[in-house]
Amino acid sequence: TRSTRPQRMLKAVQKNATKGNPKSVISAIDYFCKHSEWAMNVGDEKGSILDSVVTEVNPSTVLELGTYCGYSTVRIARLLSPGTKLITLEFNPANAAVAKQIIAYAGLQDKVILVEGSSGDLIPQMKERFGITTFDFIFLDHWKDRYLPDIKLFEECGLLRKGSVLLADNVICPGTPEYLEYVRKSPRYESKYFPAHLEYTKVEDGLEKSVFLG
Ligand SMILES: Cc1ccc(Cc2cc(O)c(O)c(C(=O)NC/C=C/[C@H]3O[C@@H](n4cnc5c(N)ncnc54)[C@H](O)[C@@H]3O)c2)cc1
Numbered sequence: 240t241r242s243t244r245p246q247r248m249l250k251a252v253q254k255n256a257t258k259g260n261p262k263s264v265i266s267a268i269d270y271f272c273k274h275s276e277w278a279m280n281v282g283d284e285k286g287s288i289l290d291s292v293v294t295e296v297n298p299s300t301v302l303e304l305g306t307y308c309g310y311s312t313v314r315i316a317r318l319l320s321p322g323t324k325l326i327t328l329e330f331n332p333a334n335a336a337v338a339k340q341i342i343a344y345a346g347l348q349d350k351v352i353l354v355e356g357s358s359g360d361l362i363p364q365m366k367e368r369f370g371i372t373t374f375d376f377i378f379l380d381h382w383k384d385r386y387l388p389d390i391k392l393f394e395e396c397g398l399l400r401k402g403s404v405l406l407a408d409n410v411i412c413p414g415t416p417e418y419l420e421y422v423r424k425s426p427r428y429e430s431k432y433f434p435a436h437l438e439y440t441k442v443e444d445g446l447e448k449s450v451f452l453g
């Protein structure tokens with residue numbers, strides 16, 4: 240049967256990147272998306288903003304919602320200090336299987352815990368399953384209608400502390416209007432919009448960084 244786009248992306252990484260070199264994996268995926276097939280990775284322009292926020296926060300506890308093929312997982316994990324791991328949630332087994340291989344090809348498997356399942360089910364399990372008290376940094380890049388319910392779930396589960404940083408992809412395109420309204424209106428968050436473009440296109444998009452004020 241015909242291969243899937245994530246499988247073709249993995250092939251491109253195995254062909255064009257250097258094993259154990261995260262930067263080359265990131266470049267190989269960006270090249271594939273620019274010259275072969277567009278795919279919904281955060282991309283290089285928004286990825287640089289992601290890099291700068293992760294570097295600024297220098298988090299000890301990290302959560303990513305929506306692994307997809309692991310592109311942003313690799314971007315984040317490569318910047319984490321030794322001994323720090325990121326937890327990434329993905330409910331599509333086929334995507335998780337590809338992501339696992341791309342993360343391993345980058346040599347970052349020891350810095351990543353990939354959990355198969357849905358955020359709605361897994362977020363309430365973070366404390367008991369992974370011994371997490373609160374998250375320092377959360378990257379939201381899953382189904383856009385899950386951003387708002389999931390941030391409320393973080394609050395209900397006591398997973399945010401004063402200074403926790405949430406970074407949300409696609410707040411313009413595809414768009415997350417309810418989430419944006421919530422974080423921008425709530426007195427419990429300090430929000431900032433980083434303008435950019437939809438990955439590999441000239442369409443306007445951007446990231447919203449929201450700091451929990453406790
Ligand atoms: C109209 C239009 C369409 C598409 C675009 C382009 C565009 C650009 C982008 O950067 C995008 O991030 C997206 C986008 O839709 N992303 C959704 C990403 C899902 C992945 O995450 C997984 N997942 C989804 N919900 C959950 C969940 N609860 N728990 C665990 N995993 C979940 C899925 O299994 C997928 O692996 C789309 C722009 C405009």
Ligand SMILES: [Mg+2]
Binds near residue numbers: 281
């Ligand atoms: Mg996205």
